[in-house]
Amino acid sequence: MKKLINDPKNVVNEAVAGFEAAHPDLVRVSHDPIYIVRADAPVKGKVGIVSGGGSGHEPLHGGFVGSGMLDAAVPGPVFTSPTPDPILAATQAVDGGVGVLHIVKNYTGDVLNFETAADLAAAEGIDVRSVIVDDDVAVKDSLYTAGRRGVAGTVLVEKIAGAAAERGDDLDAVAAVATKVNSQVRSMGVALTPCVVPHAGEPSFTLADDEIEIGIGIHGEPGRERIRMEPADAIVDRILAPIIDDIPFASGDSVLLFVNGMGGTPQVELYIVFRRAAEVLAEKGITVTRTLVGNFTTSLEMQGASITVLKLDDELTALWDAPVHTAALRWGK
Amino acid sequence: MKKLINDPKNVVNEAVAGFEAAHPDLVRVSHDPIYIVRADAPVKGKVGIVSGGGSGHEPLHGGFVGSGMLDAAVPGPVFTSPTPDPILAATQAVDGGVGVLHIVKNYTGDVLNFETAADLAAAEGIDVRSVIVDDDVAVKDSLYTAGRRGVAGTVLVEKIAGAAAERGDDLDAVAAVATKVNSQVRSMGVALTPCVVPHAGEPSFTLADDEIEIGIGIHGEPGRERIRMEPADAIVDRILAPIIDDIPFASGDSVLLFVNGMGGTPQVELYIVFRRAAEVLAEKGITVTRTLVGNFTTSLEMQGASITVLKLDDELTALWDAPVHTAALRWGK
Numbered sequence: 001m002k003k004l005i006n007d008p009k010n011v012v013n014e015a016v017a018g019f020e021a022a023h024p025d026l027v028r029v030s031h032d033p034i035y036i037v038r039a040d041a042p043v044k045g046k047v048g049i050v051s052g053g054g055s056g057h058e059p060l061h062g063g064f065v066g067s068g069m070l071d072a073a074v075p076g077p078v079f080t081s082p083t084p085d086p087i088l089a090a091t092q093a094v095d096g097g098v099g100v101l102h103i104v105k106n107y108t109g110d111v112l113n114f115e116t117a118a119d120l121a122a123a124e125g126i127d128v129r130s131v132i133v134d135d136d137v138a139v140k141d142s143l144y145t146a147g148r149r150g151v152a153g154t155v156l157v158e159k160i161a162g163a164a165a166e167r168g169d170d171l172d173a174v175a176a177v178a179t180k181v182n183s184q185v186r187s188m189g190v191a192l193t194p195c196v197v198p199h200a201g202e203p204s205f206t207l208a209d210d211e212i213e214i215g216i217g218i219h220g221e222p223g224r225e226r227i228r229m230e231p232a233d234a235i236v237d238r239i240l241a242p243i244i245d246d247i248p249f250a251s252g253d254s255v256l257l258f259v260n261g262m263g264g265t266p267q268v269e270l271y272i273v274f275r276r277a278a279e280v281l282a283e284k285g286i287t288v289t290r291t292l293v294g295n296f297t298t299s300l301e302m303q304g305a306s307i308t309v310l311k312l313d314d315e316l317t318a319l320w321d322a323p324v325h326t327a328a329l330r331w332g333k
Numbered sequence: 334m335k336k337l338i339n340d341p342k343n344v345v346n347e348a349v350a351g352f353e354a355a356h357p358d359l360v361r362v363s364h365d366p367i368y369i370v371r372a373d374a375p376v377k378g379k380v381g382i383v384s385g386g387g388s389g390h391e392p393l394h395g396g397f398v399g400s401g402m403l404d405a406a407v408p409g410p411v412f413t414s415p416t417p418d419p420i421l422a423a424t425q426a427v428d429g430g431v432g433v434l435h436i437v438k439n440y441t442g443d444v445l446n447f448e449t450a451a452d453l454a455a456a457e458g459i460d461v462r463s464v465i466v467d468d469d470v471a472v473k474d475s476l477y478t479a480g481r482r483g484v485a486g487t488v489l490v491e492k493i494a495g496a497a498a499e500r501g502d503d504l505d506a507v508a509a510v511a512t513k514v515n516s517q518v519r520s521m522g523v524a525l526t527p528c529v530v531p532h533a534g535e536p537s538f539t540l541a542d543d544e545i546e547i548g549i550g551i552h553g554e555p556g557r558e559r560i561r562m563e564p565a566d567a568i569v570d571r572i573l574a575p576i577i578d579d580i581p582f583a584s585g586d587s588v589l590l591f592v593n594g595m596g597g598t599p600q601v602e603l604y605i606v607f608r609r610a611a612e613v614l615a616e617k618g619i620t621v622t623r624t625l626v627g628n629f630t631t632s633l634e635m636q637g638a639s640i641t642v643l644k645l646d647d648e649l650t651a652l653w654d655a656p657v658h659t660a661a662l663r664w665g666k
Binding site for chain 1: 562601611
């Protein structure tokens with residue numbers, strides 16, 4: 001294992017300290033327990049939004065803390081849910097008096113720990129609502145999940161719910177728009193290589209030199225099938241078809257097309273994937289009106305990519321376009 | 334070799350087509366010859382800025398085309414300079430009547446081909462100035478270079494020169510500020526793994542499981558020394574010391590600290606590197622007032638990172654803060 005780390009035990013601590021040093025204009029960090037809040041938290045009269053989960057998926061979630069998106073992110077150990085304590089502390093830290101939304105990827109540990117934290121926060125008089133993200137069409141249940149997994153679609157839920165909170169929507173409305181995004185977004189991924197969790201020191205799975213995993217999870221959980229390497233266009237066709245068929249997306253739809261890198265994939269490859277995905281959608285009469293390409297929901301240094309498609313309407317488009325100021329997504333005044 | 338590509342011959346074509354499909358609001362693309370220009374090029378009365386070089390370093394340079402930064406980027410084949418033809422065509426396409434600046438990384442092929450293109454453009458009456466970027470302190474001469482190599486500091490030259498052109502500076506002034514940034518910026522990198530050029534199919538060099546290359550070039554050219562793997566902090570100390578000693582940076586300086594990923598490095602590692610680099614600078618009385626962390630000058634899927642330090646003054650800080658709207662850097666109205 002070769003990594004730019006010191007002690008594997010300190011990966012999250014030190015990365016968060018670096019994040020704090022790099023972005024003092026955007027965030028403040030609590031080191032014990034570990035959580036990241038936007039620099040001006042709590043924002044009085046605004047719904048607070050908290051997300052989190054195991055580390056190793058950066059910039060998810062810390063990179064999305066800032067105005068117009070998350071109020072707090074709670075990073076657990078690598079690929080391991082944070083405990084209820086830091087989730088509760090983050091919830092308290094961003095409570096502006098009108099409630100807090102938890103955005104939770106659908107993994108058993110995350111769901112349980114966020115639920116416990118929400119109960120504890122409620123006992124202290126904070127109105128907490130939770131939205132579970134489960135956008136991955138690859139598998140029904142998996143290693144760490146009952147039901148579908150939450151993957152890159154989480155970024156879109158966080159951006160759009162964040163914009164709704166920023167414009168002053170109340171807790172019901174912010175939760176409703178987050179739920180709506182989750183209902184209209186679908187994702188699927190592919191892995192070319194595994195990744196190495198620092199404290200494990202070895203890959204959690206292996207792939208032969210000519211093998212890829214279709215429908216990979218963001219912790220390297222098995223997907224739908226392991227196949228021989230294929231040209232990019234054939235791979236895109238394989239992972240995009242189940243996405244389109246799922247809702248289904250249909251001719252006349254306007255969508256946001258998001259090609260996400262798993263962390264170790266060169267950008268040229270992500271754009272090659274984007275090109276084919278846009279082509280396939282166009283052939284089906286589906287219009288791509290918004291786009292996102294890059295490493296946003298990663299699995300450490302895994303090579304591979306995922307495709308996410310979100311059905312847009314005027315409301316979601318306006319919320320997507322609204323200003324956002326975070327380390328990983330930034331636009332507008 | 335496992336990559337999300339189709340035919341290795343079409344990597345650049347298809348990636349550029351994907352880039353065009355993903356960012357129609359920011360850029361237009363010429364496919365024969367291949368170059369990328371900002372959507373509203375040429376901007377009358379504004380100095381045009383053109384950069385380029387071999388592909389495989391994305392988002393450099395196409396990701397920096399847009400208002401406030403580059404007017405055009407000319408991507409050559411992977412790790413190979415573009416020929417004079419597309420550089421000339423891009424220069425013509427962004428000529429707003431008040432001259433064009435070429436920003437060229439110091440590699441023999443790039444320097445020669447940009448020089449030829451500049452001569453051809455001059456013969457057509459376009460006033461062209463060139464600034465050569467050579468920020469890498471690792472080696473004096475190298476495989477593809479006479480003198481120092483141009484690496485991640487190029488991003489800072491492009492951003493700041495772009496802001497100067499956008500505010501209406503004339504060609505002399507834009508060239509002068511680009512030259513000033515180059516004179517005040519220094520970089521050095523480290524590789525943990527090699528990368529595979531698609532048409533080669535094999536890594537251009539190898540590193541043992543416990544080896545790293547200190548002072549790596551962005552095409553995998555040899556650096557200063559090959560050593561045993563060390564903790565991140567020790568590696569940062571090794572590559573930061575020659576940067577600081579070079580100008581030298583001194584107590585009382587204000588700097589921009591830029592930690593750049595080589596393409597395959599997880600973001601947690603980049604922030605661990607940032608943390609230590611900021612610590613070392615603080616110990617020396619050097620104040621980090623601006624920051625940048627991420628994959629901006631890459632070597633395909635290489636694992637590793639580089640550190641870049643730019644000495645700031647009020648003018649450079651204001652130009653860095655000025656609005657920029659590109660695929661890879663975006664802030665301000």
